[in-house]
Amino acid sequence: MRRFLVRAAALGVLLAGLTGVPGAAAATGPVPLAPADLTGSVANTGISLSWRQPAGGPAVASFRVYEGGVAVRRTATTSAPMQYIGVNTTHTYTVTAVSATGVESAQSAPFTGTTWTPGMAPQCTEPAPTTVFDVTSSALSVRWTVGRSSPLLALSVNGRDHGIVSGTSLRVGGLTPDTSYAVALRRVGCGSQEPTVGYATTRTLPGTTNTTAAPxxxxxxxxxxxxxxxxxxxxxxxxxxxxxxxxxxxxxxxxxxxxxxxxxxxxxxxxxxxxxxxxxxxxxxxxxSPVLSPSTEPCPAQPPAPARVSASAVTASTVRLDWTLESTATSYTVLDGNTVVATVTEPAAVLTGLASASTHQLRVVGLLTGCTDTPASAPVTVTTLPGAADRPAAPAGFQAGRATIADGYYADIPLSWSTSAGLTYRLYDGATVVGTYPAGAVTLRTRGAERHVYRLTAVNANGDESAPSGPVEVITPFLVAP
CATH class of the missing domain: 2.60.40.10 (Immunoglobulins)
Structure with a gap:
């Protein structure tokens, strides 16, 4: 029976096949404006990124998040949760916008964040850097960074309290021309003191006063x-x-x-x-007027289909499939003809236990949580290599033992399984080969706050793999500081 392997990258966010760099796509047309105001909400297991797409330029269809020159996420909206990327790790991200014709913008300004251990988060006095811009005779704009402490920030302008403000920016009108203004942000929910964590000053331009009441x-x-x-x-x-x-x-x-x-x-x-x-x-x-905070409809009306689908024969029993999707999918279904042969969480799959010299026509559908599925990708055809017909049985008894913390940031994960004579065993983390082992146990050291999906195949003397074992999912523990 055809089975599958899921790729869950070691840091839980690197997506196979997304290896382009900005400007590398062979597309023509106007260049979109670069995303702006990239920021992140930092937690112990990940960083939730968000940004703003400026008005103007060609219509933008999707965005790409880069780390170290590699596209690690593709999305059709202006946010991206980078989850299970390891405790106490530092990451620098940039974002590009992609037009409907595939033209990619320049990169945004970078955002750098370091995940943290609970108990070691910055205190309420952590600064919220504040910028005042677009100042006129009657109004000013304020932009700030939330940071990792309480996200509740209250804004005051020349001592006038505007209350708790959501997001990271606000426009304030009804000001007096040619007057000095002090903007202050204080952190709420930090006790009775509510410390001031952001501060900026400016002066409005000369002009006339607008005394009209607010809408x-x-x-x-x-x-x-x-x-x-x-x-x-x-x-x-x-x-x-x-x-x-x-x-x-x-x-x-x-x-x-x-x-x-x-x-x-x-x-x-x-x-x-x-x-x-x-x-x-x-x-x-x-x-x-008072702030109104609505959201757009949660689902894209016309989700894109998976694209750049490629398949290669690895052995007489195994093929690898990679693709991209310019949107955020929670999982993918791989079809061989009209038969489901894989359900995976990231855009790569390894199909094992296949017949020698067998031909497969593979398509991919993205599954969007609470939304309609994406259209199916264009099919790709692949044929396994010639070879012997026999295949070993899938390994039995594959399981993870109790993980032990090696130090504050790493954990040891014991894996074990039943063995048979004459076979070796190939361990996968998603679609990535971890190693091949002759015995029935291995202990892996991984960083805390990472997600891994392990599967195991049996390999015979010809190098042909069995169908995989069932998955063993592990989210590695870490030491919580006092």
């Missing part, structure tokens, strides 16, 4: 995976409004002559922080 009753009237429709009421004082400006965090995303607007160019499953300001004839901003 109100901001609501969502419709949404899709790429847009959100908004409506609101005018100022309570009934004053004349020349135009309205709609902001997402600190960035203007639309203007409207009426009390409604549809914000487009968004990405599925993303949260937004909308406010609306009334503009006078001079373009000065009133105070902003």
């Amino acid at each position: 109100r009753d901001l609501v969502v009237t419709g949404r899709s995976d790429r847009s959100i429709a908004l409506a609101w009421s005018g100022p309570t004082d009934g004053s004349y409004v020349h135009q309205y400006a709609i902001y997402d965090g600190a960035y203007r995303v639309a203007t409207s002559w009426t009390r409604s607007a549809t914000v487009t160019g968004l990405f599925h499953g993303t949260g937004h922080r909308f406010t609306v300001a009334a503009l006078n004839v001079a373009g000065n901003e009133s105070e902003h």
Whole structure:
């Protein structure tokens, strides 16, 4: 029976087949703008990345996350959880945007984060670097970094409390021209002191004052995976409004002559922080409406199909399959004709126990959590090498023992299985060969907070592999600091 092997890379995030570098794709057309404001929420087992795609340029279909010049994640939205990448490890990421025709942007500015052990996280006084920009006579924008402590930050401008602010940026309007302003961020949920962790000063430009009251009753009237429709009421004082400006965090995303607007160019499953300001004839901003935090529809309306599918015959019993997907899939189904032969979690599979000189027509479908599946990839045909027909039986009794912590950052994982005379045993971590062993046990040392999916095949004297054992999944433990 045809079986499969799942690839779970040693750091849990490196995806087989994603080895391109920015600009390497043979595609033509306008170049997208580079993603901006790349940041990360750092935890003990991973780093959750998020970024912003600036308005303008050609439409963006997907994004690629790079580490060390290698694309380690492809996604169709503006976030990427990099999970099980090892405790106390440092990672530097950049992101590129990819147009619908496959043209890739320049890289974003990098983000560097170090995963940490619980009990060793920075304290509430960890800085939240704060930047003030796009200052006019009546408004300013603030951008900050959350850090690894409590994510609850409260914003004040010249002592006026704007309350807890979500996300990493906000626009503040209704300011007085030619006036000095101090912006402060304090961390909430850290006891009674609520220390100030971000601070910046600026001066508004000379000009006229906009005394119009803030728009109100901001609501969502419709949404899709790429847009959100908004409506609101005018100022309570009934004053004349020349135009309205709609902001997402600190960035203007639309203007409207009426009390409604549809914000487009968004990405599925993303949260937004909308406010609306009334503009006078001079373009000065009133105070902003309260923040509204909706999300786009969670599923892409037209998910892409897996692409760049390649298959190679490794032996008379084994083939390897690799592919890419410009979206985020939780798993993949591999089909041989119309028969499911593999369900894997990353874009690579090794099929073992196949017949010699047998031909297989393989396709891949991505499985999107809570959403429709992707279309199937174009088929690829592969034929195993000629050879003997006999195959050993799949190993029995494959199991993981109790992992022991070697030090604060590493653990030893004992694996064992039953053996038969004349056979050796090949251990896989996903689709990666860990080693070939003559005995029925091995102990692997791995870093804490990594995910591994091990499978074992039996190999006969001809080098032909059995179908694999059932999977043994391990998330390696680590020492929790006091």
